[in-house]
Amino acid sequence: MTETAPEKVNGHVKPQVSLLKFAPEQPPAPAAEQVVEKPAEKPRRRVRIDSLRRVVVETRSNPGYRLAVRHGAYVWGGTRILARRAWDSRTAARYQRMMRIAEAGGNEELVREWEQRLSSYRAARQKRRMEMLQMAINAPKALLTGTAAGAGVLLLLGILIAWNTHDVHDVLAPIEAVVDFVGLVAFVAGVVWNPLLCALPWLALATVWAVGRHQQTAPVWALPVDQVEQGVVPDEGAILRALGNLGIAPLNKAIKEGWQPRWVQPTTRSGNGWHTQLQLPMGVDVEMIADKKRTLAHNLLRKPVEVWPTEPRDQAGVLDLWVADPGVLTKPVPPWPLLTEGTTDFFKGVPVALNARGEQVIGRLMASNYLMAGIMGSGKSSLVVALLLGAMLDPLVEIDVHVLAYNIDYDPMRPRLRSLVKGDEEEHVVAAMDTLRALASEVSRRGQELERIGTETKLTREIAERDPSMRPRIVVFDEVHELFSHPEYGKEAKELALKVTKKARKTGIVLLWITPDADANSLPRGISKTVSHRVAFAINDHQGNDAILGTGMHKNGYSATTLVAGEDVGTAMAAGFGKTPGLIRAYYVRKEAGVDEVTPVVERAVALREGVAPADAPERAERPDPLADVAAVLGDQPRMLTQEVLHRLAERNPGAYREWGPADLKRALEPYGAEPYKSGGKSTVARDRVQDAILERLAEESDEEGADEI
Missing domain, CATH: 1.10.10 (Arc Repressor Mutant, subunit A)
Structure with missing residues (x-):
């Protein structure tokens, strides 16, 4: 590094400029290095998030990781299920849960029944506890007494042996034999105990794993690849993709704004399908989803009948989605359970259908009434036939049928029917009116009889067995729109129908109202509010759907408008068979060319009927x-x-x-x-x-x- 001498200009010293700033040791910083680095932090953070997501996806797709999560979930889920079962068996939790379910469904009778069961359970539990306490108090005394008595018996036996062998040492021979046996048992137990103790944790692990595997407690993404085909299992991702492609503007807007659903219940296995619940975003209701049911089913690779979006009764704004396995609801229904053998009890109900999950549906008869509707070819008769055939297998039941048309659905059952009137002429309408008027009087008579008995609030089997005039009755009015729309008798028929339907339930009289129409002219106003069971087969519009199932049912997703007559035969949306409405598939007892399954059942019913005295008419009943x-x-x-x-x-x-x-x-x-x-x-x-x-x-x-x- 060099320095220059100062230079004089006009007598003044020129300022010296240092060459240090131009020294190569400190070159000017490049322009690229002078850029502020703070704005680059955001892209780096996004890169980190994307990298993290990629790692998560790669990890979840790893077979080993999926295997570990799947079997770990089986163990955890099985442990939770067995713990809950043990808790239910040792406490009153199950009874209280069933009471809450019955109370939520408005079934006061069932609530009282579970209250009685709970009271009986608590009394029995208290009795067992007192017995165990008493046993603990008496156990030492009983043990001491038993030991002394046993020793005395063995000593007496030894004395007898010594007397016989003339050897005094044999006196203790029985006691020594017992001691040796106890030692042998202790030795065997010692040999077996350690292996058993080591095996117990593994046996417990295998048990909870098997329970979890059977209940499918593992998350959907962790299932084997051959079980999770693309789109077949409706996991959370598949459901969100399906919802995002429904063309619903508020839902699309919410998704674009980053809406993340709250899964009230993740996708889990339920019967022969999958069940999930999620909270919908603001501005989107279940009715919007239900209106797009066909598109939703298409997006989930299902048929419309296999997808059911509804809104739970106690969870507003929640989408309750059940998706069946592909093709399971189009397969034939299994044979009717009572086709070849068995009897029924009117007061317990009869099997009539399967629900969407493949579980058996019991059609209640006592304290029940039915309203069934659906366009021609939707399969109404399949449910009616199963219900009547089941009722016939109780020998106490009387059945009357009025068909205001000409058809042969009820002809094979004629031998077991008390009466069968069919036709659409004036005389057939008059006959139906006569039966309605008689039913009104019959309901009053039975009510007075029950009041006279005093201790009974409704008909029981014991009363029906001892009094033929109080036998259970089923009265069918098919094609009933012909009666209700009749110019002369229509108004009176509607009034009587409502009156009888409201009062007949506790008296053992069951009414079946069946019609292909579901408008105000063909049904009395309020009939759907009065009956206990409402069944809608294929219906053309939501007004007819709500006329059968009740106001607002279509809005909440319980709709039969997507069912197709001639294709979804015997399939219906029904209310009254459980705590919530749902899809049912009626058993089909065939009566066609070459196949007759109805006649053998009727013959069995007639044979059961033999030996039972026929019910007297009310006018002839002895007082x-x-x-x-x-x-x-x-x-x-x-x-x-x-x-x-x-x-x-x-x-x-x-x-x-x-x-x-x-x-x-x-x-x-x-x-x-x-x-x-x-x-x-x-x-x-x-x-x-x-x-x-x-x-x-x-x-x-x-x-x-x-x-x-x-």
Whole structure:
């Protein structure tokens, strides 16, 4: 490095310029290096996120990782399931859960039934605990007593052996033999115990793994590749892609803005399909999804009948999506369970269909009524036939059928029917009206009979068995639109139909209203609100759908408008068979050329019916005469204790007097002045009072007959 001498210019020293700034040791920074680096941080962060996502995807697609996650999920899920089962078996959790489900479904009767079961369970549990405490207290004493008794028996046996062998050492031989046996058992246990102890954790692991594998507790992405074909398993990704291609503007906007759904329930295996629940974004409701059901099914590689988007009753804004396995709902329904053998109980119901998950559906009969509708060729008769054939296998049931058209669906069942009227002429409409009027009177009569019994709130099998006039009845009105739209009888028919439907349930009378139409003219207003079971087969529009299933059902996704008559035969959207509406597939009992499955069932029903006395008509039903019956049980005794009179009345006519108490007897005899009175502090019935009452009644009847003759 050199320095120059200062230079003078006009007597002034020229400023010296240092050459250091031009030295090569400190060259100017390149322009590229002078760029501020802060703006580059965002791209780097995005690169890191993309790299992380790529790592996650590669990791999840790794076979070894998928295998570990899958089997780990099996173990964890199986442990959780078995723990819950154990908890349910040892606590009242199961009863409380079923009560909550029944309460959510509005089934008060089922709630009371589970309350009774819970009370019985708690009483039995308390009894077991007290017995175990008592056992713990008595165990030492019992053990000591048993040991002493056993030792005494062995010692006595040793004495007998020593007496026989003349060897005093044999006195202890039985005790020594027992000690040797105990030692042998201890040795065997010691040999087996260690291997068993080592194997127990592995056995437990295998058990929970098997349970988890059977219940498919592993996430969908971790399943084997051959089980997760592209689009076949509707996992979360497939569902979001399907929803994003429905053409719903608010949903597309939410997805573009980065909407991330909250999965209320991830995709899990459910029966013969997959079930999931997710919270929809703002501005999107379930009705929008349901209206695009065909497109949604197409996006999920399914048919429309295999995809059911609905909204849970207690979760507003949640999409409840059930997707069936491909083709499972188009396969034939299994044979009806009662096709070759078995009987039924009217008060327990009969198998009539399968739900979408492949589970059996029981059609309740007692305290039930049915409304079925669907266009021609949708398969309404398949459900009706299964229901009636099941009811026939209970010998107590009486069945009447009115078909306001000419068809042969019910002809094979004629031998077991009490009556079958079919046709659309004026006389057939009149016959249906006569039956409706008779039903109105029958419902009132049965209600009075149940009220007279007093302790019963509804018909039971015991009452029906002892009183033929109270037998269960099923009355079918098919093509009922012909009756309700009749110019002369339509208005009266609608009024009677509503009246009977509302009051008949507890009296053991079941009504089936069947029609291909579902408009205001063919159905009484409010009929769908009154019946317990509503079944919609293929329907053309959502107004008809809601007329059958109830207002707002189409909006919530419970719609039969996507069903196709002639293709989805026997498939229907139904309400009343469970806590929530759902898809059902009726059993098909065939009656066609070359195949007759109905007649053998009817013949079995007729054979079961033999030996059962036919139900008398209400007008001919015998009524007990308490006054005459009390006189008969008194005989020649001047007086008798009230309890003894009641006992003899129950022996004389169990069907009428089995449930009677002192208040019932007083109520029956008081109008005649022959009621029980106190004698010696005890309630007593006097023969003189009863006989005077009978004579007075006969005199009144004679006076009435004479007045009628005049």
